Amino acid sequence: MDEYLTIMDIVREAGVNDKTVRRWIKSGELRATRDLIGRYRITRTDFEDFRRRREERYNPEKADENAE
Numbered sequence: 001m002d003e004y005l006t007i008m009d010i011v012r013e014a015g016v017n018d019k020t021v022r023r024w025i026k027s028g029e030l031r032a033t034r035d036l037i038g039r040y041r042i043t044r045t046d047f048e049d050f051r052r053r054r055e056e057r058y059n060p061e062k063a064d065e066n067a068e
Contacts, residue, residue: 003044010042014051024050 005013010021010030022040024030031046 004041005044005047006042007040010047013047029053 007018007021010016011018014021021030025032025040025042030042030050032040032042035041
């Protein structure tokens, strides 16, 4: 089973503000679900996929190096 992360986990790992994470979720860039009391949950796999896509988009040279 995949590990679930909270918005604050993402904030710490990505080094961004919680509003940024919420914006990524609302825009559909970062896939998230809500638990029974309405808190966002992001799987580790979805977060890593999101990071990879952003790396490819904003640093294509570095993404090419990582693919090798």
